[in-house]
Amino acid sequence: DAKTTQPPSMDCAEGRAANLPCNHSTISGNEYVYWYRQIHSQGPQYIIHGLKNNETNEMASLIITEDRKSSTLILPHATLRDTAVYYCIVRANYGGSQGNLIFGKGTKLSVKP
Amino acid sequence: DVKVTQSSRYLVKRTGEKVFLECVQDMDHENMFWYRQDPGLGLRLIYFSYDVKMKEKGDIPEGYSVSREKKERFSLILESASTNQTSMYLCASSPIIQGQSYGYTFGSGTRLTVV
Numbered sequence: 178d179a180k181t182t183q184p185p186s187m188d189c190a191e192g193r194a195a196n197l198p199c200n201h202s203t204i205s206g207n208e209y210v211y212w213y214r215q216i217h218s219q220g221p222q223y224i225i226h227g228l229k230n231n232e233t234n235e236m237a238s239l240i241i242t243e244d245r246k247s248s249t250l251i252l253p254h255a256t257l258r259d260t261a262v263y264y265c266i267v268r269a270n271y272g273g274s275q276g277n278l279i280f281g282k283g284t285k286l287s288v289k290p
Numbered sequence: 291d292v293k294v295t296q297s298s299r300y301l302v303k304r305t306g307e308k309v310f311l312e313c314v315q316d317m318d319h320e321n322m323f324w325y326r327q328d329p330g331l332g333l334r335l336i337y338f339s340y341d342v343k344m345k346e347k348g349d350i351p352e353g354y355s356v357s358r359e360k361k362e363r364f365s366l367i368l369e370s371a372s373t374n375q376t377s378m379y380l381c382a383s384s385p386i387i388q389g390q391s392y393g394y395t396f397g398s399g400t401r402l403t404v405v
Contacts, residue, residue, distance in 0.1 A: 211393065220294075220380050220396030221333070270392060277323070277348075278394055280333040 181265045186285040189259075195252040197284050199265030202246040207269045210241060211278070212250045214261040221264065221280075224250065255288045262286070293317075294397040296381050302403045309368040311400050313381030320386040322364035323394070324348075324356065326377040333380065339364055340386070371404045378402075 182200040189195040201210065211226040225232055225239045227248075232239045238251040252259055264283040297312035315322065323338040325348075335348030337356040345356050353375060357365045364383075368375055378401050382394040 213394075218399070220382070220399050221394070223393040223395065226393060277335060277338060279335075280325075282332055 181267060181281055183263075183265050183281065183284045185282065186287070188287050188289055189252075189255045191257060191288055191290050192254055195255040195259065195286060195288070197250040197252075197263050197265075197286065198247065199250070200247045201265070201267045204245050204267050205269070208267045209270060210239065210245075210248045211266045211268065212237070212239065213264045213266065213278075213280075214259075215264070215283070216258075216261040224263075255286075257288050257290065260286060260288045294381055294383050294395050296379075296397040296400050298400050299398065300401050300403075302405060303368075303371050305372060305404055307368075307371045307404075309371045309402070309404075311366040311368075311379055311381075311402070313364045313366070313397060314362050315364075315383040315395070316362065317383070317385070317395075318361065319383035319395075320361075321384040322358065323382040323384075324354075324364065324366045325380045325382065326350070327380060327399075328377050336366065368402075371402075373404050376402060376404045 209226050209228050212224040213221040215221040225237050227239045241248045262283040262285050264280050266278050294315045303309050321340045324336045325333045327333045334350050336354050337348050339345045339358040342361050355367045378399050380399045381397040384394045
């Protein structure tokens, strides 16, 4: 699996958009970009994933650059409950061990009032 | 909604005890996983299974074993608990659709303390 690089921490004002960057310069053509978050003392929660095109769901938007070497997770109106560690993971959607998620250190997002 | 249920939220066991951590998922997912999470080390994969009675070692299997007798249940066993196995244990499941593995759903975790 390709490795990812994320800033260790970020702050965001409540109500503003939170833009979380991720670099994945060695991503392969068949690897997806996944985002998860982990709120303190809970299990990680799936947010969104994409391959090439930008994606949006009820939680967030995912913007992937044309060369696929980086992406940005956007929380359009951050709330205090969005304070969490956000993980960017790239992997191919294979079955078996090739499809395992490998978690890095993530970005600790602090949403402040 | 997919639910992954871990039997205990908090557990305290003595050194040398045999410990069973149970995980059940209700959406017929093929893949199931056990991770542990420690401060500064992140989530590390212990074991995984992509079918009944199938198991594969993850990155840190030493001191652990697993059992998957039924598709919905994946048990993690600490054969002889030690203090360095004090950790948060997280179970996850994911489906395989047309040969491809998709996003994981995690349980709430079991915080195990070995004294």
